[in-house]
Amino acid sequence: xxxxxxxxxxPSEHSQQSLGDRLRERRESLGLSLxxxxxxxxxxxxxxxxxxxxxxxxxxATVYVRxxxxxxxxxxxxxxxxxxQSIGSTVSSHEVVPPVLSAPVVRRTRxxxxxxxxxxxxxxxxxxxxxxxxxxxxxxxLPSRKAEITPLEVAVPAADVDASxxxxxxxxxxxxxxxxxxxxxxxxxxxMASLTPTLSSPVTELIDDGAPESADGFSAxxxxxxxxxxxxxELRDTAGDVVDMGVFRAGSQHRYEIQPGFRLALGNAxxxxxxxxxxxxxxxxxxxxxxxxxxxxxxGIDKPAGx
Numbered sequence: 001x002x003x004x005x006x007x008x009x010x011p012s013e014h015s016q017q018s019l020g021d022r023l024r025e026r027r028e029s030l031g032l033s034l035x036x037x038x039x040x041x042x043x044x045x046x047x048x049x050x051x052x053x054x055x056x057x058x059x060x061a062t063v064y065v066r067x068x069x070x071x072x073x074x075x076x077x078x079x080x081x082x083x084x085q086s087i088g089s090t091v092s093s094h095e096v097v098p099p100v101l102s103a104p105v106v107r108r109t110r111x112x113x114x115x116x117x118x119x120x121x122x123x124x125x126x127x128x129x130x131x132x133x134x135x136x137x138x139x140x141x142l143p144s145r146k147a148e149i150t151p152l153e154v155a156v157p158a159a160d161v162d163a164s165x166x167x168x169x170x171x172x173x174x175x176x177x178x179x180x181x182x183x184x185x186x187x188x189x190x191x192m193a194s195l196t197p198t199l200s201s202p203v204t205e206l207i208d209d210g211a212p213e214s215a216d217g218f219s220a221x222x223x224x225x226x227x228x229x230x231x232x233x234e235l236r237d238t239a240g241d242v243v244d245m246g247v248f249r250a251g252s253q254h255r256y257e258i259q260p261g262f263r264l265a266l267g268n269a270x271x272x273x274x275x276x277x278x279x280x281x282x283x284x285x286x287x288x289x290x291x292x293x294x295x296x297x298x299x300g301i302d303k304p305a306g307x
Contacts, residue, residue, distance in 0.1 A: 019069075019086040020054035026076045027052075041071050048072070062087060220257040221277055221298050223264075227252045229271030236263045248272070260297045267291055276300060 017025075027037060038045040050058055051072055059065045069083045225233065227248045235243040238261035248254065250271070266272050266283065269292035274281040281301055283292040295302040 018054050019082060020052040022078070022082075023072060023076065024052040026078060030076065037072070037075065040075060041068075043068065043071075056086065220259060221296075223256040223258045223262070223296065224275040224278075225254045225256075226273040226275070227254070227271065228273060229268055231269075231271045232267030233272065234265040238262065258296060260302070262296045263293070264296060265291070265293045 027034075034045050034048050037048050041048070047059065047068060050056075051068060056065050056069075059068060065087060066083055069086060070080060073080055073082060223235075225248065227250055229250050231248055232246070233248050233254075234245045235256065235258075237243050238259060240263075243256065243258075243262070244254070264274070266274075267290075269283050269287045269290055274283055276296065277299065279300075283294065283301070286292045286294040286301070
């Protein structure tokens with residue numbers, strides 16, 4: 001549509017007229033009615049009337065006023081610089097422009113803090129789960145292994161115990177070459193002592209009442225060991241077989257009927273008193289580092305026992 005061109009007013013006239021008057025004069029010079037302008041701008045006619053009356057403070061926020069004026073000035077072919085001039089001089093001073101940029105900044109800061117707290121919580125939660133798992137994997141298996149091994153060390157079938165006791169009894173009764181043969185002392189065999197507790201009771205007094213007498217009517221020499229301090233003792237017959245062996249406890253007394261040629265070894269020689277036929281034997285010459293080894297004869301010590 002071609003609008004008739006009219007002479008523009010002089011600058012002095014513009015300075016004296018308000019923006020609303022200039023808008024109305026320009027519209028009338030173009031032959032446009034308020035209804036036509038409202039239809040072209042798709043605005044209510046009341047808004048056009050308020051613009052031409054200079055009632056910009058009734059139009060709402062500044063952003064809306066700027067939009068209405070820009071569209072109206074563009075339709076009338078007037079310079080856009082009038083928008084800023086009119087808004088700066090007519091908008092009420094109490095109107096506050098809404099902070100457009102401040103809200104996103106606050107929101108980003110809040111979201112960043114929430115994200116940091118969430119990640120920190122994930123780290124602590126992961127540590128609370130992983131650390132106990134690692135600890136159980138490193139140390140938690142040790143008690144279970146002990147629990148698995150302990151029954152194997154303790155559990156012994158009753159049939160095996162009876163068989164062991166029977167075999168020991170048979171070996172003791174069938175030992176050759178000595179009528180005074182006596183079973184091994186329980187202290188020397190802790191495993192057998194735990195399996196056969198009844199064997200340890202008759203060991204404290206080791207006298208063979210049924211030992212044969214010699215041809216001239218005299219009995220065999222009697223060896224008595226009075227234990228003062230705990231000592232390891234080993235007694236072997238003339239054939240080298242063990243008559244008795246073990247750790248003798250302090251305060252105990254042990255008697256044997258021997259034959260010449262029996263060999264005696266004392267691990268703590270100063271802690272054992274040796275008597276043969278009632279006479280105390282001096283074992284000091286046969287001691288080395290408090291260990292004495294010697295061979296017995298009918299009335300005393302024959303000579304030091306080898307190795």
